[in-house]
Amino acid sequence: MKQPYHLQVNGRDCAVEAEPRKILADVLREDCGLTGTHIGCEHGVCGACTILLDGKPVRSCLVFGIQAQGADIRTVEGLADGDELHPLQQAFMEHHALQCGFCTPGFLMLGAALWESGAKPTEAELQALLSSNLCRCTGYGNIQKAIASALDARDQAPKRSGEGAP
Amino acid sequence: MNAVLGRRVTRLEDRPLLTGCGRFAGDMVFEGQLYMRIARATCAHGRIAAMHLDAAKALPGVVAIWAGDDIADLPPIDFRDPAATALAPYRQTILARERVRYIGEPVVAIFATDAYIAEDAAELIEIEYDEYPVTLDASGPLGEFAPGLQTEPIMLEQGYGDIAAAFARAHAVIELTLKIGRHSGVPLETRGAIGRYDAANDILELHGAAKVPHRNQEAMARFFGRDHAHLHLHEGHVGGGFGIRGELYPEDFLVCLAALRLGRPVKWIEDRREHLMAANHSREQEHHIRAAIDKDGVVLGLEDEFFHDQGAYIRTHGARVVDLTIGMLPGPYRIPAYRAKGHMRLTNKTPAATYRSPGRYEGSFVRERLMDAVAGRLGLDPIIVRQRNLVPKDAMPYARGLGALGTDVVLDSGDYAGLLDKALKRFDWRGRQAAIQARRAKGEYVGLGICMFVEKSGLGPKDGARIGVLPDGGIEIVTGSASLGQGVETALAQIAADTLGVDYRSIRVIHGQTDRIPYGIGAHASRATVLTGNATHQAAILLRETIMKAAADLLQLPVASLLIRDSIVSAREGGHGPSISLRDLAVQMPDALHSEGWFHTDHMTYPYGVHLAQVCLDAETCLTKVESYLVAYDVGRAVNPAMVEGQIAGGFAQGLGGALYEEFRYDERGEPLSVTFADYLIPTLHEVPALDILVTEDAPSPLNPLGIKGAGEGGCTGVGAAIASAVADALQKPEAVKTLPITPQRLRNMLRGPA
Numbered sequence: 026m027k028q029p030y031h032l033q034v035n036g037r038d039c040a041v042e043a044e045p046r047k048i049l050a051d052v053l054r055e056d057c058g059l060t061g062t063h064i065g066c067e068h069g070v071c072g073a074c075t076i077l078l079d080g081k082p083v084r085s086c087l088v089f090g091i092q093a094q095g096a097d098i099r100t101v102e103g104l105a106d107g108d109e110l111h112p113l114q115q116a117f118m119e120h121h122a123l124q125c126g127f128c129t130p131g132f133l134m135l136g137a138a139l140w141e142s143g144a145k146p147t148e149a150e151l152q153a154l155l156s157s158n159l160c161r162c163t164g165y166g167n168i169q170k171a172i173a174s175a176l177d178a179r180d181q182a183p184k185r186s187g188e189g190a191p
Numbered sequence: 192m193n194a195v196l197g198r199r200v201t202r203l204e205d206r207p208l209l210t211g212c213g214r215f216a217g218d219m220v221f222e223g224q225l226y227m228r229i230a231r232a233t234c235a236h237g238r239i240a241a242m243h244l245d246a247a248k249a250l251p252g253v254v255a256i257w258a259g260d261d262i263a264d265l266p267p268i269d270f271r272d273p274a275a276t277a278l279a280p281y282r283q284t285i286l287a288r289e290r291v292r293y294i295g296e297p298v299v300a301i302f303a304t305d306a307y308i309a310e311d312a313a314e315l316i317e318i319e320y321d322e323y324p325v326t327l328d329a330s331g332p333l334g335e336f337a338p339g340l341q342t343e344p345i346m347l348e349q350g351y352g353d354i355a356a357a358f359a360r361a362h363a364v365i366e367l368t369l370k371i372g373r374h375s376g377v378p379l380e381t382r383g384a385i386g387r388y389d390a391a392n393d394i395l396e397l398h399g400a401a402k403v404p405h406r407n408q409e410a411m412a413r414f415f416g417r418d419h420a421h422l423h424l425h426e427g428h429v430g431g432g433f434g435i436r437g438e439l440y441p442e443d444f445l446v447c448l449a450a451l452r453l454g455r456p457v458k459w460i461e462d463r464r465e466h467l468m469a470a471n472h473s474r475e476q477e478h479h480i481r482a483a484i485d486k487d488g489v490v491l492g493l494e495d496e497f498f499h500d501q502g503a504y505i506r507t508h509g510a511r512v513v514d515l516t517i518g519m520l521p522g523p524y525r526i527p528a529y530r531a532k533g534h535m536r537l538t539n540k541t542p543a544a545t546y547r548s549p550g551r552y553e554g555s556f557v558r559e560r561l562m563d564a565v566a567g568r569l570g571l572d573p574i575i576v577r578q579r580n581l582v583p584k585d586a587m588p589y590a591r592g593l594g595a596l597g598t599d600v601v602l603d604s605g606d607y608a609g610l611l612d613k614a615l616k617r618f619d620w621r622g623r624q625a626a627i628q629a630r631r632a633k634g635e636y637v638g639l640g641i642c643m644f645v646e647k648s649g650l651g652p653k654d655g656a657r658i659g660v661l662p663d664g665g666i667e668i669v670t671g672s673a674s675l676g677q678g679v680e681t682a683l684a685q686i687a688a689d690t691l692g693v694d695y696r697s698i699r700v701i702h703g704q705t706d707r708i709p710y711g712i713g714a715h716a717s718r719a720t721v722l723t724g725n726a727t728h729q730a731a732i733l734l735r736e737t738i739m740k741a742a743a744d745l746l747q748l749p750v751a752s753l754l755i756r757d758s759i760v761s762a763r764e765g766g767h768g769p770s771i772s773l774r775d776l777a778v779q780m781p782d783a784l785h786s787e788g789w790f791h792t793d794h795m796t797y798p799y800g801v802h803l804a805q806v807c808l809d810a811e812t813c814l815t816k817v818e819s820y821l822v823a824y825d826v827g828r829a830v831n832p833a834m835v836e837g838q839i840a841g842g843f844a845q846g847l848g849g850a851l852y853e854e855f856r857y858d859e860r861g862e863p864l865s866v867t868f869a870d871y872l873i874p875t876l877h878e879v880p881a882l883d884i885l886v887t888e889d890a891p892s893p894l895n896p897l898g899i900k901g902a903g904e905g906g907c908t909g910v911g912a913a914i915a916s917a918v919a920d921a922l923q924k925p926e927a928v929k930t931l932p933i934t935p936q937r938l939r940n941m942l943r944g945p946a
Contacts, residue, residue, distance in 0.1 A: 061211020
């Protein structure tokens with residue numbers, strides 16, 4: 026039985042009418058029209074569907090849409106500022122950190138959580154964090170480089186990273 | 192010249208993919224679409240005794256349910272290329288008829304208004320089976336595929352030289368039995384297909400196409416008895432291909448058939464569990480190899496007999512992997528006499544086909560284990576044994592006396608010894624050997640491994656490309672190529688930009704749309720950059736001539752005095768002369784500025800590589816840690832070195848999966864045990880070590896004007912072999928590693944087993 030509810034996605038209100046069993050990833054894609062969040066396994070292993078829920082990276086295939094009411098939901102569509110790419114997106118392009126692009130939104134949101142938290146992970150910490158998501162094209166090295174370089178740039182240009190201290 | 196060809200420019204593909212604007216199969220929505228769900232066989236081999244579909248049919252939202260009898264008038268899925276008639280009875284129908292042969296086989300198709308409802312309906316379907324004995328070992332006794340049909344449809348055989356004489360004069364004979372595990376491409380995007388029937392124009396459309404849209408259009412047109420003009424395939428973004436995505440599967444036909452019969456668009460998106468039991472598997476082979484060697488470790492003759500586990504049906508490739516295994520097995524070594532027999536065997540497992548480096552990943556493992564065994568038996572350095580057997584540079588072009596993919600294997604160019612030297616130096620092989628001795632003395636299990644191999648690419652006979660100036664002055668290249676994430680848009684734009692004197696970012700590359708161009712080879716077997724790239728080059732040369740001639744007429748200057756820079760045609764000398772932009776030229780001559788270019792070739796071109804590995808084994812956990820790895824690969828000419836390295840790095844990670852982690856396992860009843868990502872272990876960043884890549888351009892191909900050799904597979908080809916070689920070295924047991932992947936259980940047995 027479908028139920029009406031509201032989600033806050035990328036700062037906007039999204040009116041949903043869906044069954045309670047519908048997973049958040051499907052709600053975002055089908056009811057909010059945001060297909061940038063991809064579904065790679067539906068059992069919480071691959072991380073392609075990673076989004077931010079109240080600033081924390083979460084697998085949206087393991088959350089029901091209805092459970093996300095009241096939360097601040099962020100998806101890949103919310104990263105760029107108009108035509109201007111987020112520094113993470115720019116770094117992915119410059120480091121050739123994507124090929125097919127299917128896992129990319131998940132890795133970007135994982136990176137966005139780090140970016141916004143102000144965290145400065147060591148190389149080993151970053152490697153451990155990024156090991157939560159699967160990529161089948163790149164062999165990961167360039168993804169790690171891209172995120173590390175974006176975090177470095179954030180720390181060297183504090184004025185540009187206003188998101189870091191809300 | 193812009194000289195953008197050969198540069199590390201950023202990709203044209205990236206922006207939509209980074210901003211969530213990609214258009215993958217799952218992202219497509221058509222008004223009124225239905226969702227398909229497949230109920231799959233739960234019995235690995237049996238007769239369908241009864242089906243209970245009524246409860247599913249009664250579920251609100253279910254529009255139709257089909258079983259095999261409902262579509263019995265349709266033929267099985269055919270081979271893409273002409274194949275031996277002996278293979279025909281082993282093709283798969285789009286839904287099972289009477290008998291099922293693997294767990295995961297489509298038995299019933301459900302069509303409903305919502306994906307969740309379709310899945311609910313599938314849960315309500317009950318199918319009863321009379322179980323038959325299962326065949327799970329391709330090298331064991333023959334089983335029965337159907338009454339009167341055994342499980343070996345064909346045995347392929349090739350060879351050259353006097354093999355008997357080689358063994359008669361051998362100093363020693365080495366025999367090994369080697370197995371490669373069952374694994375596959377497993378792209379991050381599962382399969383997806385949307386069938387749509389445009390009744391107004393009588394056009395049947397398949398969205399979610401990939402890899403070989405035009406070849407698949409041909410196959411589907413034959414299947415449905417429709418003319419090409421009334422059946423089109425459309426490729427959106429594709430979340431990885433690796434050989435397995437974009438083949439035609441039962442589900443592709445079912446959505447199209449349903450769109451025709453039900454009169455509504457029909458969408459199917461595979462779930463991961465289905466993918467791991469229904470999309471093509473690959474690799475599983477058992478080899479029995481014998482080598483005759485002289486006292487210096489030179490291989491005089493090589494005999495191989497292998498069993499290829501094809502799974503339950505023969506899919507679109509026919510016997511291609513068996514053929515490639517035989518044709519490419521000798522690799523970079525001379526081997527004066529060779530004979531190989533490949534038994535293609537059906538088993539009650541998921542059907543198998545090509546996956547990145549098909550036949551070469553397997554054959555390289557076998558050949559390189561043999562080289563290490565030769566060195567071990569004779570007490571020689573494994574590098575020296577390899578050097579003594581290499582095809583020398585001055586023997587190029589080198590006709591192997593073998594065929595593969597219907598052409599003669601003629602190694603076109605290469606300096607195998609030269610690349611080996613470069614790789615050893617870069618890796619500091621000798622320095623590492625000394626360091627390893629010291630660590631071994633402290634009780635560590637550390638080892639170095641090597642694989643040398645030859646890849647193949649650029650299979651002909653031809654491809655074409657069309658190029659033209661758009662009314663806004665931009666350039667459009669229309670190809671029948673396909674994009675699977677490899678960067679084909681950027682590569683083709685770089686090739687054309689260089690010739691045309693335009694910014695590569697002003698070029699738009701069309702691919703994967705059968706209604707835009709009537710031909711195209713797609714993207715597979717490392718063919719696209721070689722064939723479509725050279726066709727694009729040719730088309731760009733012709734377009735440049737047309738532009739120059741038109742501009743010369745308008746500017747009243749000789750062609751030789753003109754150049755194109757940043758999309759403006761102007762006089763070569765001085766900045767004040769007359770000029771005209773491509774945009775203005777296109778406005779003046781709206782139908783003139785386009786061309787079509789073709790590239791033809793009779794032979795494949797052969798890139799080659801060296802993989803070097805250093806591993807450390809943990810004697811307690813029996814885990815293999817890869818400490819360092821180098822891939823050295825000669826691609827003739829790199830269109831975009833960053834993308835070449837990207838291909839190599841990605842291929843390496845996949846090869847590593849097959850070497851250490853990934854394996855489709857089955858229980859004794861044929862139940863697949865690797866149907867989640869918790870069981871089928873794709874390497875994460877934690878498992879993939881920092882990789883060193885050496886891309887060389889020492890041996891451009893003489894077979895195409897750009898000198899290109901394909902770069903898509905060499906990162907993967909040698910990984911199983913090199914890791915196995917390093918593990919054997921760490922164990923100090925040259926013949927211990929007989930099976931891939933080297934799982935902890937297998938390593939444990941080797942650690943405790945005989946020398």
